[in-house]
Amino acid sequence: MTQAVTRQRAAAHDDCLVIRDLTVAYGSKVVLKGVQADISRGQVIGVIGPNGGGKSTLLKAILGLAPVVSGSVTLFGRPASQMKSRIAFVPQREAVDWDFPVTVRDVVLMGRYPRSRWRRLASGEDLRVAQEMLERVGMADLRDRQIGQLSGGQQQRVFIARALAQEADVLLLDEPMTGIDSATQEVVLDVIEQQRRDGKIVIIATHDLVSASCACDCLCCVNERMVSYGPVDETYTPENLAQTYGGPVIMLERTGQPQPAHTHHTGDHAHHHHTHENLGAEHD
């Protein structure tokens, strides 16, 4: 009886990214604990919380790059750290040497690496996928440019194209909305929507509460521990955000209705792109 239930649960989890009781510590300092989440295909998850609250750490733990001291992350029933080729990651842009002599196309082709580790030269398929993803983010015209010659928003789009070129099942985005123009913001939101339609899992660590609440199905609120996890309707509440950020948070309406008090809305209901950032109070 219980065995059958366990089996059934396991079967359901075979289609999910499952995080169980995850605790991450650097040395003796616990930076994130108690994370629980079941994320199924086609779901978009926003990870929100203050700086140093563990947003990036959670993404790293999913990639198997953070020191997990207890708990587990499994993807489709197997440890996520063994499934690296099926998880694509868009790191924060500061981490990269932009003067490096590579072209936009070279960067996107890097995304094909996990699919063809032993191949030494790009195949026709690699080139085709790279071109397709460049077109999807609107960067095909600039494919022969050196990467440092692009604007911040364009660089972000190239990074997203690289992640898409991996054709992974899970897309992790670390602060994709930071420091980009509105055209790029729209591309990012489009890509997220497309991934949702294609039945992929998308996890976004972000400061941008408005984008998170609009683009995501569920929010995972972290502040050194998981404060809450659940559908946006239940988690995007003043009480919950106050608990996450350790103080009251100014909330903007997420319905896209113009709010007289503080609006920069353009009336675009499909993508509520906002220029507001860090709406959550910062408590470091």
Place this chain on the structure above:
Amino acid sequence: MPFADYLTDPLQYEFMRRALVAVVLMGAVTGIVGSYIVLRGLSFIGDAMAHAIFPGVVVAFLLGQSIFVGALVFGAITAASIALIATNTRVKEDSAIGVMFAGSFALGVVLISSSRDYSRDLTHFLFGNVLGVTVSDLYIAAGVGAVVVALVVVFYRELLIVSFDRAAAQAMGLPVLLLDLMLLIAISMTIVVSLRAVGNILVVAMLITPAAAARLLTDRLGMMMLISAAIGVLSGVAGLYISFHNGVAAGGAIVLVATVIFGAAWLLAPEHGFVTARLLRRRLAAQAEPEARIVFESPEIQSPGGH
């Protein structure tokens, strides 16, 4: 003297023919590996390793063994220790390397001071003795050089990703530490190959200068390696000829030629060169001026809000 004689005269000597082969090998290998040193900001580590393998060279020399083997052993030890030290966050990496290479170099100096021909031997080690290259030295240099170039070519994709974006490389499951170690070992092998030609002190110039010049001339990694190798070979050959005809030290002459090439690239590189960039800006400014005047004279600008 006619130019043809200038070129052919030295070739009648066996030691010059061997020296030419040695500098061509060195120039090509240092140019290719040097590209990664320049791009990853490893100049200091390259310099440190050149010094740190010194005791290996001395021990091999005193024991009458091949200096390549001695240097390789110490090079591997050094590369491994640097990678190991880098994993401890308490000691700043550059100070740890500084301590280690200075100590290692001192050990080499102490060891060689026991040799009878102390000052001549020391000079050869520090500044190279390309005219004393033996045939077996050349074979070893060719073998080691081939291994290094093969590593860099075969692992081109991996080295590219790790060098450009470490976080993504880790996320993709690349063995980042192993690749770092491999690069450091390739660097130390390259240093060993170059010791005879330019010596311990100047080898770092051959690792950095041609690659730094090549970076000014291209925006493609593969092209950068080729140009860098070409500059390395050219410097080696030209320096050797200057040394032969003018009776100056070969190692110094080779490095000076490379430095002059770098200077020329810095001044005249397309787009990024010091002089070229200025000329380009002046030309653009000259083109932009008439348009700017039209804008200022246009009535809409002068009377905003007018009907």
